[in-house]
Structure formats: C-alpha cells, structure tokens
Amino acid sequence: MPASVADPVALVLRTALSGKKGPYSHETENAPELLEDRLAASAKRVLLSSIEYEPAPKQQLLSLDTLKSKYTVLNSSLSAKITSLNGIFISSKLFLSLINNPVTIQDSLPAPKVTLFRSEDVKVGWKGSVPVGAGMINMGNTCYMNSTLQALFHVPSLSNWLSSVRQCKNCDPNGSQLCVVCIIAKTLQSTHDKSGSVIKPILVYNRLKLICKHLVHGRQEDAHEFMRYLMEAMEKAYLQSVGGTKLDSRSKETNPLGQIFGGYIRTEVTCLKCKHTSTTFQHFQDIPLDIQHASTLDDALGHYFRRERLEGDNAYKCEKCKSKVPATKKFSIERAPNVLCIQLKRFGLMGGKMSKHIQFSRNLNLNRFLFHQSSGGPCVTYKFVSLINHMGPSQHCGHYTAIAEASNGQLYLFDDCSVRLISLNVAMSTGAYVLIYEKVQSSPSTP
Structure with missing residues (x-):
C-alpha cells in the first residue's frame, strides 16, 4: 500500500x-x-x-x-442561525454539514413539506433467504471500496430497497450512462448472482470521480469518507430522478437513504443564569465517537451524549440575557435512525492511528440517549449487521476488510476476493473502524 x-x-x-x-x-x-x-x-x-x-x-x-x-448576501438566515449558537465550538466539517443540512431552531422537529419516501416503507430485517455476497476483486488499492460495499450490501433495509429499485428513466440499460443509485443496485445484484464466486465491481470503480471528484484511481482512500461520499452521491442521484433537487432541506431528507440511515439529534443549551433553553435539531447519518478515553462502545456513546458545561472562553451568549454566561449543553436523540452507523475515531490529525480495541456487543440499546425516553417513549434497540475493519498504521496506508451477518444468521469475513465464515468471538475482537447496527424494535414513526 x-x-x-x-x-x-x-x-x-x-x-x-x-x-x-x-x-x-x-x-x-x-x-x-x-x-x-x-x-x-x-x-x-x-x-x-x-x-x-x-x-x-x-x-x-x-x-x-x-x-x-x-x-447579494446568500443564506442570511443560516448566518443568523450559526450566530445564535455562540459559545459552541463549530468545526469546519460541522460548518459544512450545517450548510448542507441547516439546523432547525425551535422546540419540536418540524414535519416535512414533501415526503419522498415514507419511513414506514423502510423494510428492516432480511425478507426471506438472500445469497451471501460474492467476493470482490481488488483493482489496485480498492480494498476500502470493496469493504464499504460489502458492509452496506449486508444492511438488510438498504439491500431490500436497492433490490426493489427500478431503473431510472434517464439511465442507459447497457450501463454506459447509469446514475449512482442504478450502479449500486446493479452491483448488489451481481454479488447475489455470483454468490460463492467473485465479481469485479467495475461499475463503481469507473464512477469514482462521479461519486467524489477528489477520489483517485489506484490510491488508498479512507473507507468511512468513501461511504459518506457514496451515500451523498446516491441521494443526489435519487433527488434528480424524482425532480426533488429544489425542495427544502427537511423534505430532501425524506429520500430513501435519509429514511434508512438518517436520524435527528436534539441539542439543548441551557443558560445557568436565567434558565432559558435554546433547542436545535440536526439531521445525521452517522455518529463519530471519540475513543481516546473509552474502552467500550457504551463508554464512547456515554461520553458523546454527556452534559457539557460551557464557561470561560467557551461561555454561551444567551439570547435572553444578551451576554455571555455559563451554560450547559446536552445532546440527545430526537429521532433514532432505522440503521445506526458509528465511526470510531481512530485516526489523528497527522495521520497516526489509535489501534486500541473497543469492546462492542451484538445488541445495542439506545434508550438512555433518547430525548423522549424520559417521558415513557418507545424503546429502541439495535442488532449488529456489519462493520469495516482497518489494519495498518495510518488512514491512507493499510488494508480494509468487512464483517457482516448474512440472512442465514452466519457471520462472514469479506477480504477482497476471499469470503469465509468466522465466529462471533473473532468478529467482536476486531479493531472495528465503522460499526453498522439495524433497528429491531420500534414503534411507528412519522416522516
């Protein structure tokens, strides 16, 4: 590499x-x-x-x-919203996500003006017997791509949706002008048709520049970044196919990818002087977890959702007090996603890697992180479906593999062309980089 x-x-x-x-x-x-x-x-x-x-x-x-x-100033309302978050550190990456998915500042999450794909139409769990995915040929440092595809293809709700996708009207059935959604759907079908053998995911490889302009053929890329770019490209292709590119952000988030992987984080900042609470909502499709001081996934989640005190240089500018004051900030899950994607932050700013083992379980309960749980809301539990593992010293040097549970209940290791059964103990002992869980118990939700 x-x-x-x-x-x-x-x-x-x-x-x-x-x-x-x-x-x-x-x-x-x-x-x-x-x-x-x-x-x-x-x-x-x-x-x-x-x-x-x-x-x-x-x-x-x-x-x-x-x-x-x-x-002429554009997005002045967005500027106002960001200004209202004074006292809260906003990274450049979060700032970009705010531009693409602006926060909503009010007490309750607003309903979308248009629903493109209903949340209740997301089919979690395998529907019958589905073939184990075929191995994938490494076409030159493409283990990051192969592992990401295998991890996603073994998410039941995504596989169920992709298997039902009809080819877009503007796509060429011969494959020369396929959109990203059709490319991924055809590649998934190939892995099912060639189960027990290997495929060459050439359709995806040839469209790397369409997925993200800075992806380079033959260069090792970060698997989590590729996953984000791939899903964003699929969302964009879907919106174009249904004429939804000019919809408001909340309506765009009801696309199939958004309904499968998307959830909403509630942020509450409470002024310790006047007790006023400012509430905002942010759409998310994965949760990045700091693992520096954690040994288990539950520890890392607890640290992410802990109540944080804002004071000193990080004091909060209260809209009621009109001054910087001490405050507390608390994250909670307003709406849990059907599929929960978790990134364990293993890579440092300078490319170094944190190789420590993080213990995780096959089942995950998020009840204590839900906002509505305190008022007797529904329990939300998840089941492990797949992960991406990284072996090597740095983000751009090493090797990626995937582990996933097939519809037969068995766990498989996907290492490029190689696909083999592994035990649960082996799967749980890996240095996971990305973990994917699917909801197994929920109540009917709104769009």
Whole structure:
C-alpha cells in the first residue's frame, strides 16, 4: 500500500519544530505520536506570539466596499442561525454539514413539506433467504471500496430497497450512462448472482470521480469518507430522478437513504443564569465517537451524549440575557435512525492511528440517549449487521476488510476476493473502524 499522503507535511513540520537536537530530530517508530505531542506543546507559543499589523490604506477599504456592493448576501438566515449558537465550538466539517443540512431552531422537529419516501416503507430485517455476497476483486488499492460495499450490501433495509429499485428513466440499460443509485443496485445484484464466486465491481470503480471528484484511481482512500461520499452521491442521484433537487432541506431528507440511515439529534443549551433553553435539531447519518478515553462502545456513546458545561472562553451568549454566561449543553436523540452507523475515531490529525480495541456487543440499546425516553417513549434497540475493519498504521496506508451477518444468521469475513465464515468471538475482537447496527424494535414513526 502507498505511504500516507500526509508524510511530506509531517516531515516539514518535524523539521521545523525539532531543531538540530532532541528526541524529535530523528525518525522513530512513534514519530506521528511524537509530532502530535510537539505540536500540542508548541501551540501556546505560536498562538500567543505577537503579530505586527499595519493599517490598510483608506483607498483599499473603499475598494473592498465597492466590491461588496456588487454582491447579494446568500443564506442570511443560516448566518443568523450559526450566530445564535455562540459559545459552541463549530468545526469546519460541522460548518459544512450545517450548510448542507441547516439546523432547525425551535422546540419540536418540524414535519416535512414533501415526503419522498415514507419511513414506514423502510423494510428492516432480511425478507426471506438472500445469497451471501460474492467476493470482490481488488483493482489496485480498492480494498476500502470493496469493504464499504460489502458492509452496506449486508444492511438488510438498504439491500431490500436497492433490490426493489427500478431503473431510472434517464439511465442507459447497457450501463454506459447509469446514475449512482442504478450502479449500486446493479452491483448488489451481481454479488447475489455470483454468490460463492467473485465479481469485479467495475461499475463503481469507473464512477469514482462521479461519486467524489477528489477520489483517485489506484490510491488508498479512507473507507468511512468513501461511504459518506457514496451515500451523498446516491441521494443526489435519487433527488434528480424524482425532480426533488429544489425542495427544502427537511423534505430532501425524506429520500430513501435519509429514511434508512438518517436520524435527528436534539441539542439543548441551557443558560445557568436565567434558565432559558435554546433547542436545535440536526439531521445525521452517522455518529463519530471519540475513543481516546473509552474502552467500550457504551463508554464512547456515554461520553458523546454527556452534559457539557460551557464557561470561560467557551461561555454561551444567551439570547435572553444578551451576554455571555455559563451554560450547559446536552445532546440527545430526537429521532433514532432505522440503521445506526458509528465511526470510531481512530485516526489523528497527522495521520497516526489509535489501534486500541473497543469492546462492542451484538445488541445495542439506545434508550438512555433518547430525548423522549424520559417521558415513557418507545424503546429502541439495535442488532449488529456489519462493520469495516482497518489494519495498518495510518488512514491512507493499510488494508480494509468487512464483517457482516448474512440472512442465514452466519457471520462472514469479506477480504477482497476471499469470503469465509468466522465466529462471533473473532468478529467482536476486531479493531472495528465503522460499526453498522439495524433497528429491531420500534414503534411507528412519522416522516
């Protein structure tokens, strides 16, 4: 497998921070960890260093004002919503997700204006006997793609929907002009038709640039990122096929992928001075969990949904008090997804990997994280269906495999062309990177 694409950057940073002597001046097996420690130690010195500025010429300011006058501000309402979240750190990745899926600021989750695919039409669990997926040929560092496809193809509700998909009107039946949804549906059918043998997922491979422009043939990619790009591309293709590209965000989220994998997080920020609570909702299709201080999946979930105190530099600007005040922030699940996808955050900023084992079980109960559970709402339990495992030192170097439960109740390891039975103990002892669970008990839900 190729070396990490972050290596040249890491090399320059090591050189800049190390000096001629000291433990950072030589390459070691723990170079990524040492570099991250060095960066953390140097952060205060860099951030507190004095930077000299010169006042901009008045003419330049006038030029900027003239330039601004030629444009109209877009998404001003989104800007207001983000401003109202003062005191809450918003990462660049979350900021991008807010643009694509804006938060809803009100006490209850609004109903969609248009429902493209009803939640009750999602068919969880296998419907009869379904063949075990065929192995997939590695076409040059495509284990990330093969493993992601195998993990998704063995999610019963997704497989049930894809098996029922009719070819889009604008797609060529010969395969030369297929949309991403039709490509994935045809590839799934091929894995069923060739069960016990191998297939070449060439349709997906040839459309990597359609799935995401920055994916490069022959380069190892991150399996979780590929999964996100693939599902976004499928959602986009579906919306185009039904003429739903101009719908509001809430209505777009009722597409089949959104109804299968999508849920809603409720965020409540409570001012400790006036007790006012601001409630927002955010659509999600997976939950990224910090595992640095966790040894089990339940520990990591508990840390994610814990009540957090906002104070000091991270104080909250209360819309009632009109000032920054101490507050608490609490996440809870407003609406649980039919399929729960969990990413265990194993990779560091500089490409290093946290290889620790995280214990997880075959069944998962989310009741204590549900908002409505405190008022006697329905129980929500999940059953393990598949996972993606990563072996290797970094995000872009190593090998991906998948483990999934077939309709016969047996667990299989999918390692490119190889498909073989494994025991439950072996499956639970792997260094899982992505875990996928499907709901097994729920009450009827709204769109």
